[in-house]
Amino acid sequence: MLFMHHLPFAIGASGGKDQQVADEDAFWRLLEPYHQRIRHVFVGDALPVTADSWHGLAVTSMRGYALGAHSATRAMDQLGHGHQTPATTYGVVTVNAEQTMVHMQSFMAREMRFAV
Secondary structure, three states, X not given: OEEEOOEXXXXXXXXXXOOEOOOHHHHHHHHHHHHHHOOOEEEEEEOOOEEEEEOOEEEEEEEOHHHHHHHHHHHHHHOOOOOXXXXXXXXXXXXXXXXXXXXXXXXXXXXXXOOO
């Protein structure tokens, strides 16, 4: 498992500014020798909640409150949707020999909620 603050690559959906590692190629060259030992990459402080793949590695990002609130409300204001606080997300991860399961839960959301 690899836990990071910022995404290792641009996702193009961050409310106007991608928050990512400065040099994606150099970062990959650093990780490549350990590629087979990295089971999953977890990233915080991203605006959208995503499940992705990067160089064959599973990547899951969670919405960070500070960045998400600022970027999402700015983008919504620009679209004329008014000011609204986006949901912040936390994840519960269970890992065993056969699988990695990521349960994501939003709080402060106006959406339907499910117990995890």
